[in-house]
Amino acid sequence: MLDAKLNTDVFAVVSEFLTDYADVLSFSLVCSTLNRIATRRLLSMRPVSLKGDLSVQKFHTFLFADAVTRAPRVRALRIGGFKLPPWKIANEAEGSPSPLVDILNSCPNLEHIAMCFADGSTDDESSVVAAIAALKTLRSLEVSDWSENTLDLLHGISSPIRKLAIHSGAIRSPDALDEFLPRLAPSLEDLELMYFRVHWGSTLVALDAEAPGPDGHPPPFRALAQYPAVRSFSAIILIGAPLLDRLQHLFPALDGTLSLGDFDTQINRCPRDAIRAANRRAQDAAPGHAWKKLDRVICDAQMLYVLALRCPVRLVMIDKCSAGTVRYAADALRENPVPRLKLTLKYGRGMLDGVFTPDMAGPLSHFTLCLVYGNKKLHKRDAGAGDFGQLRWDRLLRALLSALRPLRNLTHLRVLICCELHRPGDPIWGKAAYSEKFVDAVRGPAFDFAGTAAALVRAVPSLQYVFLTTCGRFIERVEGGEGARTWRSYDRWDVSRAWRVAVRDAKRPRRLVRLHSDVADTIIRNEELVLSETDKVGVL
Secondary structure: OOOOOOOHHHHHHHHOOOOOHHHHHHHHOOOHHHHHHHHHHHHHHOOEEEOOHHHHHHHHHHHHOOHHHHHHHOOEEEEOOOOOOHHHHHHHHHOOOOHHHHHHHHOOOOOEEEEEOOOOOOHHHHHHHHHHHOOOOOOEEEEEOOOHHHHHHHHHOOOOOOEEEEEOOOOOOHHHHOOOOHHHOOOOOEEEEEEEEOOOOOOOOOHHHOOOOHHHOOOOHHHOOOOOOOOEEEEEEEEOOOOHHHHHHHOOOOOOEEEEEOOOOOOOOOOHHHHHHHHHHHHHHOOOOOOOOEEEEEEEHHHHHHHOOOOOEEEEEEEEEOOOOHHHHHHHHHHOOOOEEEEEEEOOOOOOOOOOOHHHHOOOOEEEEEEEEEOOOOEOOOOOHHHHHOOOHHHHHHHHHHHHOOOOOOOEEEEEEEEEEEOOOOOOOOEOOOOHHHHHHHOHHHOOHHHHHHHHHHHOOOOOEEEEEEEEEEEEEEEOHHHOEEEEEEEEEEEEEEEEEEOOOOOOOOEEEEOOHHHHHHHHHHOOOOOOHHHHHHOO
16 A cells, blocks of 8 residues: 655745745644745735844754755835944954845845834945845835935845835935935835925915926925825824825826825914815816825824815825814715715714715725723823713713614625723822723624624614624723833623625525634625724734
8 A cells, every 4th residue: 555645845835825824834834844835925915123132143054954945936025224333343254244145135025124224324234235226126215214225225226116215204205205206206106204284384286387486495396206106195293284285296107005194283383264165176176187096094083175186086194183182084085975984083983973864875885983080191080080980881872873763885894992901090180980881882792892892783674784893992001110111901801793685585684604713804804894003003
């Protein structure tokens, strides 16, 4: 009888279809043969993080233990800032490249690199920059902080970069981009900046009426380079007025993601309505230059209001909304309704009043609502502290059901109830007391998932899928050594349920069919019922 043998080539092919990190880790534990296959798959799934000398040396040893099969699988690296280490000096004395340069030179399929530059510059950093600039396969580059070598890298890139992210305060204006970005313009499709400014001062001047500043600095916008291949633009912090005529001039073909963060009323010296009117005029006066469509807009409610976008937007993601600012989102969405919406709304009296109207209900089919109950910035003496402490879940649910009823075409609804609660502490200046009855009702498994889902389906008969999540944590201040104070999270919870609405016939009531968590997660991803990066950092 012949011995049965595993065809490892088949397992190598199968591993390429595994997309979940945990699945690949489980795959690697079956046997030593599959461990080698899974290791190669893991190298291509996530960026390899190299932070500090020890991690560089360990990964170098691991990589070159089987360089022929491992090195081609490395697709992305995250490189932390560093200074001249002892092993670099030793390698220079031997005339060999540093381990990090050796890694870069040996991975023929590197597509993404995130580089954190150290303060100042070093010879070692220069050699790494030269190795990155020489790569021919690089498609995405992220740089953090700034040094003399940063511009050298941006000037020296030889690959057709498609995505560039600059997380540094050194680049704040379009004329600063003119120093290095035009050479990347033919291939650049996605640009992300930490800070950006397209407007100076407190006077709103149309683009065509703009004159250069003293001695020609700053130059007029019309003289600045354009980036016709850019389809997505993100500014984590947009300084000054978000004027569409400037943004449309810089990125005339934008049709992907527009992410502009928060409208900061403290540093923005122009009134909201004046900016909104200017943006309307810009789109009406030059419709040929206005964007034709946008796939996704990510910002806060006031930013969405002042942008006054006229073009169709497929998905709007509104961050950091409150009872005081939600009206700006409502006004913007009534004027330009969208088919998909994500709204993060912090609890406050009347926060759901008049938000969803028949004007915006027509096209809306997918809605993600993240309700935040937290007292991080609410103190005992603040207005609203009393109402905050008296909240009950049944009252909030009634208000939610009433608000959602106009959404007659809604098919996919995801509701998250997120709590972040600090102990009241100081009796005068401490945080506002939270409602223990509300927290007990929404806390983890105690939450009435099935009853809430049934109530939502009755209120919105068009629903086909319902997703519910309740998550939260308590935070307390901990006294450390030498008077230091830190914050500690405790008693966390994160529980989700999901259902499909089954319709058997017109005479029988609809039935909720529970979905497995893996199925629910897949639908959430595919139907884009997702949270923004701001939510993931600041809410969950």
